[in-house]
Amino acid sequence: MPRQEYNSLLINLRFVLCFLLSVALLFVDLRLKALSEVRYYIESALYPVMLFADSPRSISNAVSTQFKSRSELISENERLASAIFEQRADLLRLHSLEQENAAMRKLLNSPLHETPRRMFAEVVAVDSDPSVQRVVVNRGTSSKVYDSMPVITDEGLVGQVIEVNYSFSRVLLLTDPASSVPVVNVRNQIRALAEGNSLHDELDIANVARSADIKEGDLLVTSGLGGVYPEGYPVAVVTSVGLSDNQSFAEVKAKPLVDFARLRYVLMYWYDTKPRSDNEDVPPKEPTDGKLILRQQHIKDLIESMSTPAVSEGMAAVAGQAAAAEDAAPGGE
Amino acid sequence: MAAGTESRSSYFLFFPLVLFALIIDIISLPEVLIPFRPDFLSLFVLFFAIFDPRRVNIGCAWISGLLLDFLLGSPLSQNALCLALQIFIILSQFQRFAQFAKWQQIIIIFVVNLLGHVLGYWISHLAGMVSYGGSIVLPSLITALLWPPVCLVCLFLCRSLNIAPNVPREN
Structure with a gap:
């Protein structure tokens, strides 16, 4: 047909x-x-759909908070008040420690750590593909979010921004297979890389030598190498160390401190990798430790001790000439 | 319109259903259910590709898949190509698909959907989004098992909204 x-x-x-x-x-x-430009505009336009898809969760959250009983609210309020009280007390100490740290760093001539700007953001969607671990948060270029910006919570590191749109951005979680974070073991400063393996509660610590001193329960924090993540934020706790003879590296697993399955609020973290040059308080790096100061002093003394007799001799010579001239002048008259 | 002035175009139902399927595809589910997320988008597109092949064709499937790509942030045209491939296989290889028994349709949809998912995984591997583990058989199986109810619901909606396919006048 x-x-x-x-x-x-x-x-x-x-x-x-x-x-x-x-x-x-x-x-x-x-x-x-x-196509990043095209993507940016189309995805920004599709943001309402994303918000709509999140509505069951946000509505159920709102309903469950509406229907909390009075006694629950009172007990929660008490708990929060006591937590705030404790944290205020800690904060007092923190301020003095910060000042002390700044003074110490100034003495060492290291650049000062400034408290960076942070911004509260809400997770509005979770990418549904089970092979990737990404979430969408409700801050975008309108709030000056930038690409590869670190994202944290009060518990630890969450990940980094991989895609920015006008009013939302995508965050690559630590547990995504494409993510790896340079970490350092708090106990002994051994450096390692924490890589995701698309399980929401496990990280692989890659390429740890079998002789390395790493134990269960060690806390891993970001090392600040690589320049994406700020230094010193807690990432994970080592859960198992497997040593087998037929492998060249230890097989180390860690559990992230943040519970990614119930991630709801995050903090966007403005991390300036370059130290600020307009900061007048801190002079640019200039070697001034004790030995160098002594050496410079020594050189200065040496110069002075060498130059002083010459100068005095010169002065004497000048004075002598002047005297001779004075002597000669009356003689000439 | 051959079927009379009162009947509506199937776009009238197609676009809302595609939007619904897109929202189902990105809606946040409990952690336990995520590996079993059914692929409603391909079911809806397939239904309309069979119901009204002159309006909804491979191009429509491709554009719907492209919208899903934008929503998921996956490499552009990953899902679009998968969806277009699924519709293409069913339209070209099973031309009497609508006359098949329901269990035969379920088997065909299962195999074709699985093929589409495999293609999707392949593209995401090319894009460098490595993924290990995770079954890709289960979602396809659930999608195929959902075909009879989806088909029934769509037929019911078409009847009640007085939607008729675009039939060629001369035949």
């Missing part, structure tokens, strides 16, 4: 067209990265 043939030809043609278009789009998107 010619109609049938015509139809199947049309179907084939359409599919070939779609296929070619897809390959071209994939190439342009992945290799040339040329």
Whole structure:
């Protein structure tokens, strides 16, 4: 039947067209990265859909807070008040420690750590693909969020921003297979890399030598190497160390401190990798430790001791000449 | 319109259902249910591709998949290509799909959907989004098992909204 043939030809043609278009789009998107602008606008426009998809969760949250009993609220309020009280007391100490640290750093001529700007953000969507671990938060370029910005919570590190749109951005969690965080063991400063393996409560600590001193229960914090994450934020606790003879590296697993399954609020963290040059309090790096000061003093003394007699001799010579001239002048008259 | 002036175009139902499927695809589920998320988008698109092949074709499937790509942040045209491939296989290889028994349709949808998912995984590997573990068979199985109810619901909606396919006048 010619109609049938015509139809199947049309179907084939359409599919070939779609296929070619897809390959071209994939190439342009992945290799040339040329579509980020287009993506930015379209995804920003699709943000309401995302918010709508999140509505069951936000509504159920709102309902469950509405229907809390009075006694529950009172006990929660008491608990929060006591927590705030304790934290205020800690904060007093923190301020003095911060000042002390700043003074010490000034003495060492290291750049000062400034308390960076942070911003509260809410997780509005979780990417549904089970092979990736990403969430969408409700801050974007309108709030000056930038690419590869670190994201934290009160419990520890969450991940980094990988895609920014006008009013939301995507955060790559630590547990995503594409994520790896340079960490350091608090107990003995051994450096390692924490990599995700797409399980929401496990990290692989890669390339740890079998002789390295790493134990269960060790706390891993960010080392600040790599320049993406700020230094010293807690990441994970080592849960198991497997040593087997046929492997060249120890097989170390860690549990992230943040519970990614119930992540709701995060803090966006403005991390300035370059020390600020306009800071007048801290002079640029200039070697001034004790030995150098002594050496400079020594050199200065040496110069002085060498130059002083010469100067006095010179002065004496000048004075002598002047005296001679004075003597000669009356003699000449 | 061959079917009379009162009947509506199937776009009238197609676009709301696609939007619904997109929202189902990105809605946040409990951690336990995430590996079992059914692929409603391909079911809806497949239904309309069979119900009204002159309006909803591979191009529509491709565009719906592209919208999903934007929402998921996956490499552009990953889901679009998968969806277009699924519709293409069913339209070109099973031309009497609508006359098949329901269990035969379920088997075909299972295999084709699995093929689409495999293609999707392949593309995300090309893009460098490595993923290990996780079953890709289960979502396809659930999607295929959901075909009869989805089909029934769509048919019911089409009847009640007086939606008729675009039938060629001369035949």
